[in-house]
Amino acid sequence: MEGKKFAVLLCAEDSEYVKKKYGGYFGVFVRMLAEEGETWDFFRVAHGEFPTDDEIGEIDGFVITGSCNDAHGNDLWICKLLNLLKKIDSMKKKVLGICFGHQILGRSLGGTIERATNGWDIGVTTVNLSTSKQFNSLKLPAFLQVIECHRDEIRELPPKAEVMAWSNKTGIEMFRYGDHIMGIQGHPEYTKDILLHLIDRLLQHNFIEESMADVAKAKVEEREPDREQWKKLCISFLKGKL
Numbered sequence: 001m002e003g004k005k006f007a008v009l010l011c012a013e014d015s016e017y018v019k020k021k022y023g024g025y026f027g028v029f030v031r032m033l034a035e036e037g038e039t040w041d042f043f044r045v046a047h048g049e050f051p052t053d054d055e056i057g058e059i060d061g062f063v064i065t066g067s068c069n070d071a072h073g074n075d076l077w078i079c080k081l082l083n084l085l086k087k088i089d090s091m092k093k094k095v096l097g098i099c100f101g102h103q104i105l106g107r108s109l110g111g112t113i114e115r116a117t118n119g120w121d122i123g124v125t126t127v128n129l130s131t132s133k134q135f136n137s138l139k140l141p142a143f144l145q146v147i148e149c150h151r152d153e154i155r156e157l158p159p160k161a162e163v164m165a166w167s168n169k170t171g172i173e174m175f176r177y178g179d180h181i182m183g184i185q186g187h188p189e190y191t192k193d194i195l196l197h198l199i200d201r202l203l204q205h206n207f208i209e210e211s212m213a214d215v216a217k218a219k220v221e222e223r224e225p226d227r228e229q230w231k232k233l234c235i236s237f238l239k240g241k242l
Helices: 016-022 024-033 053-058 076-090 100-108 192-204 210-222 227-238
Strands: 005-009 039-043 061-064 094-098 112-115 121-129 143-150 152-156 162-166 174-177 181-184
Touching: 005 024, 016 024, 016 192, 024 039, 024 227, 053 076, 061 076, 061 100, 076 094, 076 100, 094 100, 094 227, 100 112, 100 152, 100 174, 100 181, 121 192, 121 210, 143 192, 143 227, 181 227, 192 210
Parallel strands: 005 039, 005 061, 061 094, 094 181
Antiparallel strands: 112 152, 121 143, 121 162, 162 174, 174 181
């Protein structure tokens, strides 16, 4: 994998906690995905910072992060991001979307994003993996635990997209489109401490009620996310081993 270039498209503000402990969300993703000999860069797309056509040409794979913004919104940067994703798709570059990234990828391909019918999903969720041939080489179990924090979901995908995972709460937990695009609704990159701090921030900004925050924190304590399995899956996809 020597010399490969990857870029993280940052769609969220770094919290003080994540900045201090992990070097921001870019640091969190690099910690999970980066291997020796690779170059990793980032673009703060939520601040209007986008790669040039030349830079896009040099990058082998992109990762789209979570966000506090709605993937069904029409902010200027979101519209620009949709255009960028269509361009990347036409070039068949690898793209991995996480949470908001998963939803915006679905939207860029013609899917629909809406508020989740079951409301917020915050905690550690059990996800059912499809028996897709693509998973065979990874020897993954039928179920994986993943950290989740979202209130929107992909309601419908375009016909050519394949649903790779689902849960009791969300019908499309993961999807794949061709060999080059994959979305994951959960947060494989999160550690429990990141989620616990995020729950406090959601509560402070009145996104959630105190009772919901307490239930979410209890759920986080009950289960362990399968971080190593998710890491293996994400790396295998992004670097063409899947």
